[in-house]
Amino acid sequence: MIEYENLARLNEPFFEDYKKAFSETLESGWFILGNKVKQFEEQYSDYCGIKHTIGVANGLDALTLSLKAFDFEKDSEVIVPSNTYIATVLSILHCGCRPILVEPDLETYNINPALIEEKITPKTKAIMVVHLYGKLCDMDKIEDIACRYGLKVIEDCAQSHGASYKGKRSGSFGDFGAHSFYPTKNLGALADAGAVTCRDDALDEKIRTLRNYGSTVKYYNDEVGYNSRLDEMQAAFLSVKLKHLNAINNHKRNLAALYNQGLNKEFIKPNVHADYYDVYHIYCIRHPKRDKLREYLLRNNIKTEIHYPVAPNKQKAMKGILDTQPTPIAEEIHRTALSLPVSFYHTLNDVEQVISVMNKF
């Protein structure tokens, strides 16, 4: 059986270092907002090439606090890709803003910059871009639009740790980068964890305050804040894994290159372009008979996933909220997309096996 993912096997190379990090943190007796978080924040800032990192509880909070930091008035509009994971949309709703869906480019699966301007109104305040599957968005065009219309840019970097565009890393473009370290992500922790990156000192301070009850001095609350802190244990584990992130990404890129070479033309493969360093959080192909293909692979002991089976505006929770915005391109992706095994623990041989089975479909 070739599994889609196996978190124990994925983390096995780091077990010894995790155990050391666990003991150190346990024995320190300091579990919330201490040296481990501070150290990881510095390391991650260096890695992304940005001034500030603020550790938070998870990716959804990273998105929500980023948006919250601007205090947009109620019913402000925020542009977001129509095929994103639901978290991006939820963060907008949790801030009292309206998600305005923009369709993706069918080549890259990322927000199509050519479709953004027609959705901008006087109420538009920000663009939330999502670097889906580990490929960055076309940031030159997006920054140009944001600049011309005076919009804030927030990057959803949950799937793009270490990915870059024209040599610049994920999380270093927008006003904020929102990062998830959910265990399956390329830089995954051993529980929920997340971070916000930014370059502005005042915004850095704002997120630090918001994540900690709106407080900078213990028991004095300056803002209506949250409890959304990265804990010391996860920060210690993340510092261990960050040292190996480039190796993890390289391995996934090697597996992806093998798929790209080996798979028949009938499978629509991910776009590859010299400006983009993709990290393949997900290796997504498309096929008109996706469901049959998935069953066929399972019969041949190969597990796959679908990212995602239902578009955000078709979700039950979004009835009366998003379902008035038609998104045929997102729906086409949701109908045909299939994610193939591309974990750090999969071998080149595993992928060759998948290719050989797929080419007989």
Ligand SMILES: *Cc1c(COP(=O)(O)O)cnc(C)c1O
């Ligand atoms: C995983 C993910 C999130 C949410 O992260 P959590 O840590 O699970 O809250 C947000 N956006 C995208 C695109 C994701 O893949």
